[in-house]
Amino acid sequence: MWYDYRFRAYPDRTGVAAEVERHIDIHRQAYNHTRYEYQILDTDEDNIGSAYQHQKRLSEWKTEWPVFSEVHSKALQKTVERFYENLSTLSEKKQKGHNVGWLKWKAPREYDREYTTPLRHRARRRIGYTHDRGEVIRFVLQLEYRVDDSWREVVRFDHDPQSDHAHDVTEEGVHMDVYRNGKKIRSEEVFPPMLAGEALTFAEEHLNQHAERYINRFETWHEIKNR
């Protein structure tokens, strides 16, 4: 019997979505680095070729690239294992006569276009979108406020049909998620279902018009007195 560590996380409920995204990106880099080393290092001389052997290199990684020390060691080991599991699956397919290629390098999941409007390091609006064949395929538009040296969501619009944590504006309508004390407290439909490109521009205009009201409400909720 093969047991795996798995539990459900709710990053949008706990307000740690940005930190989760950062960890995911570090693991993406670790996966790519495992793949890179597998290709360039000598299996016998450098003692790799299995997840168990390759995991012994993690200490060296952390010394050379401190970013790998920012995630849990067990999780990093699982990422190395994932590479070898994928390699095993690829090998099995090849043995069955499938025409297989090589494991793909995992690209960073960022947006094609990103914008940040800062205001003296106290509030900012971030926008990002990715497009394909003349259509916006995912976007985020978020108002943030700096509290205790960390950026907190104030309100957020998003569209990403492939994500479990984002909306699909073409099906659900354009929703605005409202945050308080680091948690999403509600999600409101502000506009009806529409194409993602239209939704992005409607959401931008909405936030432009109402940013002051949302900031004032956020300051009241969090007892921030700046006036």
Added chain:
Amino acid sequence: MTDEELAEFKEAMDEQAEQLREDLAEDLGGDPEDYRRHPVADGGE
């Protein structure tokens, strides 16, 4: 946040919106003004 800061923020967002509309026109086609919206719905309360 003071009224001055909020006004400054609004101005910065307007500038950013102009850039967004220009980029959308370049990426999706059309004219930047095609991406200017005038929402009538008012959520968020």
